[in-house]
Amino acid sequence: MKSKIKSSWAEPYKMKVVELLKMTDRPQRLKSIKEAGYNTFLLKSEDVYIDLLTDSGTSAMSDRQWAGMMLGDEAYAGSRNFYHLEKVIQTLYGYKYIIPTHQGRGAENILSKALIKKGDIIPGNMYFTTTRLHQELAGAKFVDVIIDEAHDPASEHPFKGNVDMDKLKQVVEKYGAKRIPYVCIATSVNMAGGQPISMQNLKDLRAYTTKLGIRIIHDMTRVAENAYFIQQREAGYAKKSIRAIVKEINSYTDGATMSAKKDALVNIGGFLATNEWDVYEEARNLVVIYEGLHTYGGLAGRDMEAMAIGIEESLSDEHIRARIGQVEYLGQKMLDYGIPIVLPIGGHGIFVDAKKFLPHLTQDQFPAQTLSAEVYLEAGVRTMERGVVSAGRKSNGENYYPKLELVRFTIPRRVYTQAHMDVIAESINSVFLRRDKIKGLKMVYEPKYLRFFQARFERLK
Numbered sequence: 001m002k003s004k005i006k007s008s009w010a011e012p013y014k015m016k017v018v019e020l021l022k023m024t025d026r027p028q029r030l031k032s033i034k035e036a037g038y039n040t041f042l043l044k045s046e047d048v049y050i051d052l053l054t055d056s057g058t059s060a061m062s063d064r065q066w067a068g069m070m071l072g073d074e075a076y077a078g079s080r081n082f083y084h085l086e087k088v089i090q091t092l093y094g095y096k097y098i099i100p101t102h103q104g105r106g107a108e109n110i111l112s113k114a115l116i117k118k119g120d121i122i123p124g125n126m127y128f129t130t131t132r133l134h135q136e137l138a139g140a141k142f143v144d145v146i147i148d149e150a151h152d153p154a155s156e157h158p159f160k161g162n163v164d165m166d167k168l169k170q171v172v173e174k175y176g177a178k179r180i181p182y183v184c185i186a187t188s189v190n191m192a193g194g195q196p197i198s199m200q201n202l203k204d205l206r207a208y209t210t211k212l213g214i215r216i217i218h219d220m221t222r223v224a225e226n227a228y229f230i231q232q233r234e235a236g237y238a239k240k241s242i243r244a245i246v247k248e249i250n251s252y253t254d255g256a257t258m259s260a261k262k263d264a265l266v267n268i269g270g271f272l273a274t275n276e277w278d279v280y281e282e283a284r285n286l287v288v289i290y291e292g293l294h295t296y297g298g299l300a301g302r303d304m305e306a307m308a309i310g311i312e313e314s315l316s317d318e319h320i321r322a323r324i325g326q327v328e329y330l331g332q333k334m335l336d337y338g339i340p341i342v343l344p345i346g347g348h349g350i351f352v353d354a355k356k357f358l359p360h361l362t363q364d365q366f367p368a369q370t371l372s373a374e375v376y377l378e379a380g381v382r383t384m385e386r387g388v389v390s391a392g393r394k395s396n397g398e399n400y401y402p403k404l405e406l407v408r409f410t411i412p413r414r415v416y417t418q419a420h421m422d423v424i425a426e427s428i429n430s431v432f433l434r435r436d437k438i439k440g441l442k443m444v445y446e447p448k449y450l451r452f453f454q455a456r457f458e459r460l461k
Helices: 026-035 063-069 080-093 104-115 129-137 165-175 199-212 223-233 242-251 277-290 301-314 317-337 367-379 418-433
Strands: 097-101 121-124 141-144 182-186 215-219 255-259 270-274 349-353 384-386 406-410 441-445 456-459
Touching: 026 367, 063 301, 080 097, 080 242, 080 270, 080 301, 097 104, 097 277, 104 129, 104 215, 104 255, 104 270, 104 277, 121 165, 129 141, 129 182, 165 199, 182 199, 199 215, 199 242, 223 242, 223 317, 270 277, 301 317, 317 349, 317 418, 367 384, 367 406, 367 418, 367 441
Parallel strands: 121 141, 121 182, 182 215, 215 255
Antiparallel strands: 097 270, 255 270, 349 406, 384 406, 441 456
């Protein structure tokens, strides 16, 4: 399946406010990246021209969202904005009980404390950094049960986020269903390159777990993007709306965590959702310890209002078509230059294969981290590493060595133009043309947890 750009996609909005950007030259950028220890997370945002570090909390809110923020009810308890958000989630997503949190990892923390006991096993369709850490801190072990194609950047499997049912059955046979409180399913799979799971795979998973009494917990951070790929690629869904597909996806799960900073188009916020009263009761007791009262969960009323409106806007077919169309446009430009990227093109960004880009560097020389620094140095474009640095260490102190060593070019929603995409593609091509001369990095500072956020590096001589 070759990646092809559909004709005539355009943004379903017009610009009303612009933010001026700081332009820098190469000597300034060299100084900045050295001061940041060659870690793009440690760069000052004012020194960045095009910021593709993440799509989390970086999207542009609509006039309706900004207007909604003026209707913020900042009462400590029972804010009307909470009840609006609750109704929107129940209506559009289909979950019964809702607990707002300050962002997705707040929901992951509460869920892990509510459902996991020491010695538990959590199968999932590839790890995510914060999700796995919360599971491990609660005493569980994560086991990857995604299909093998997800670990192959060149594979063009249309649903690389699918669970390998044979792998899952082997995990159940080895550990027993009682040690598995839930299967963790992400839509779409970030670490695989924004790859979707198919509806049929979800149906098969639901049928299997129901027999065993195992929950399915849904990381629905980018569920609308996953729904778009189902609509475009899976038989029987071409004429269904994104809204209908999202609700069907959710119907095969028992609960969810969400970072609303992605699909839901807000700068801060998230939630935990469940269909089980007992889980809800435990979670709303925990939320008052770690976040805030169960009717605000660490958020201002205005943020909950913006989230409710953003959820509605995110499920527009026109919005999601333009959003993914922009990502596909950038991906095709890179392919035209011969840049090795993860295929098929994913939903929220382009993932460059750093192993193929810099084949002369071993993973211990951090090729993805190196490439991310080089892209910033070239044109002021900030990206991020998704490889051995992000993977972290095992409990015995050894590094995880993931098969995927990627640099993520993450596209914020409703922020950049097609001309920006052209500049990004040209900058990565310029780096590609001088790739043989690029030297790797060594890590000189490593924090205890989630090292990719704060680690520091030096250039190898």
